[in-house]
Amino acid sequence: MNLLADENMAALTPLFAPLGRLRALPGRDISATDMADVEALLVRSVTRVDASLLAAAPKLRFVGTATIGTDHLDLAALSERGIRWANAPGCNAEAVGEWVLQALLVLALRSGRALRDCTLGIVGVGNTGSAVLRRLKALGVRVLCCDPLRQAAGDSGPWFSLDQLLAQCDGITLHVPLVEGGANATRALLDQQRLAQLGEGAWLLNASRGEVIDNRALVAEKRRRPDLKLALDVWEQEPLPMPELVELADIATPHIAGYSLEGKIRGSLMLHCALTRGQVRTPALAELLDAPAKPAEAAPTTLDDQSLLGLLQQVFDLEREDERFRAALPGGFDARRKANLARRECSALTLRPVDDTQRTVLSALGFSLTE
Numbered sequence: 001m002n003l004l005a006d007e008n009m010a011a012l013t014p015l016f017a018p019l020g021r022l023r024a025l026p027g028r029d030i031s032a033t034d035m036a037d038v039e040a041l042l043v044r045s046v047t048r049v050d051a052s053l054l055a056a057a058p059k060l061r062f063v064g065t066a067t068i069g070t071d072h073l074d075l076a077a078l079s080e081r082g083i084r085w086a087n088a089p090g091c092n093a094e095a096v097g098e099w100v101l102q103a104l105l106v107l108a109l110r111s112g113r114a115l116r117d118c119t120l121g122i123v124g125v126g127n128t129g130s131a132v133l134r135r136l137k138a139l140g141v142r143v144l145c146c147d148p149l150r151q152a153a154g155d156s157g158p159w160f161s162l163d164q165l166l167a168q169c170d171g172i173t174l175h176v177p178l179v180e181g182g183a184n185a186t187r188a189l190l191d192q193q194r195l196a197q198l199g200e201g202a203w204l205l206n207a208s209r210g211e212v213i214d215n216r217a218l219v220a221e222k223r224r225r226p227d228l229k230l231a232l233d234v235w236e237q238e239p240l241p242m243p244e245l246v247e248l249a250d251i252a253t254p255h256i257a258g259y260s261l262e263g264k265i266r267g268s269l270m271l272h273c274a275l276t277r278g279q280v281r282t283p284a285l286a287e288l289l290d291a292p293a294k295p296a297e298a299a300p301t302t303l304d305d306q307s308l309l310g311l312l313q314q315v316f317d318l319e320r321e322d323e324r325f326r327a328a329l330p331g332g333f334d335a336r337r338k339a340n341l342a343r344r345e346c347s348a349l350t351l352r353p354v355d356d357t358q359r360t361v362l363s364a365l366g367f368s369l370t371e
């Protein structure tokens with residue numbers, strides 16, 4: 001089998017080289033001229049798999065994306081050609097949960113508020129939204145959830161509308177897919193009118209897709225109301241986000257909320273399983289995660305916002321990445337993404353809890369715990 005893959009996919013060689021002739025290219029460079037012999041194409045979010053790419057790939061039988069989002073794939077064109085495709089649902093949800101929790105703690109500490117006293121809204125409660133919800137519930141934060149699709153499917157709530165979240169929440173975090181049209185469109189879900197409904201001093205976090213917020217309207221609203229606090233991981237026009245929006249954002253990162261070594265390997269494993277349809281054994285995560293475990297350390301006596309932030313920063317330091325990202329612009333968006341490929345999840349840190357209550361909280365936050 002001829003395989004063409006994005007060179008930045010994790011565990012590419014050990015997983016896919018045994019399946020055939022494997023070529024690897026930078027994801028943004030994959031184009032029609034590379035496709036003549038390709039039977040299996042493995043991509044990330046930066047390769048557009050559209051009708052023109054598919055037209056140049058007469059032998060293509062499988063497309064896999066090692067991501068949760070599928071907005072870079074033309075699914076209708078794939079189905080028209082009868083090409084099997086797979087994504088990696090949930091692969092990096094834990095990393096997104098960790099990014100959001102750390103961003104919330106930073107915003108809380110900067111504004112002199114306790115996270116536990118805030119009401120937070122989650123828009124889109126699938127894999128990543130649920131990873132956020134689990135963490136916030138464990139910390140005793142009041143959370144309002146908005147997911148009209150799950151609500152319509154009869155999933156147990158309570159559910160709230162987006163307008164209710166905008167009216168009632170101190171902070172809102174977005175976890176919806178980018179959907180271009182139809183009844184469930186999410187492009188510019190937060191447009192000028194909705195942004196204006198954010199309460200005084202409200203926090204707005206986006207770790208979904210940049211296009212879910214109208215970026216121009218957001219620049220205008222933040223200029224009009226500097227009290228709003230923005231934590232943005234995703235941007236319209238990546239890898240060239242609007243410079244004025246990066247400058248205005250209180251926390252800015254280069255689309256790395258979902259970046260963790262564990263998440264990247266999970267994504268590759270899911271594609272290996274889908275491509276081989278179980279005919280070849282897919283290894284377990286631990287077989288590929290060749291990373292030394294750190295010795296266990298005592299958890300802090302009190303889990304206040306400052307000590308929680310300290311724990312999360314031991315694994316990944318969001319404010320430092322914010323600084324490095326700003327320093328790398330205008331050209332360094334992809335370089336900063338690449339620099340984050342080896343980020344670990346909180347499970348890489350083993351803690352000794354002081355009691356069973358703390359054990360429950362730290363476990364929900366994703367840390368490994370001593371027996």
Ligand SMILES: NC(=O)C1=CN([C@@H]2O[C@H](COP(=O)(O)OP(=O)(O)OC[C@H]3O[C@@H](n4cnc5c(N)ncnc54)[C@H](O)[C@@H]3O)[C@@H](O)[C@H]2O)C=CC1
Pocket residue numbers: 068069070089090092093096123124125126127128129130146147148149150175176177178184185186189207208209233234255256257258259
């Ligand atoms: N920044 C990053 O590194 C990452 C970004 N993402 C993005 O986040 C998106 C969400 O990821 P998951 O939670 O894993 O997807 P998911 O498919 O598990 O969940 C999405 C949820 O959004 C809900 N939803 C759809 N339209 C909605 C609307 N208009 N209002 C409220 N809820 C709505 C769906 O019903 C679903 O429950 C992905 O599609 C991807 O674009 C995902 C992973 C990493």
Ligand SMILES: O=C(O)C(=O)[C@H](O)COP(=O)(O)O
Pocket residue numbers: 044045046066067068069070092255257258259337
């Ligand atoms: O899974 C998704 O959807 C994402 O947004 C990924 O975190 C993006 O990862 P890469 O495409 O840059 O590997």
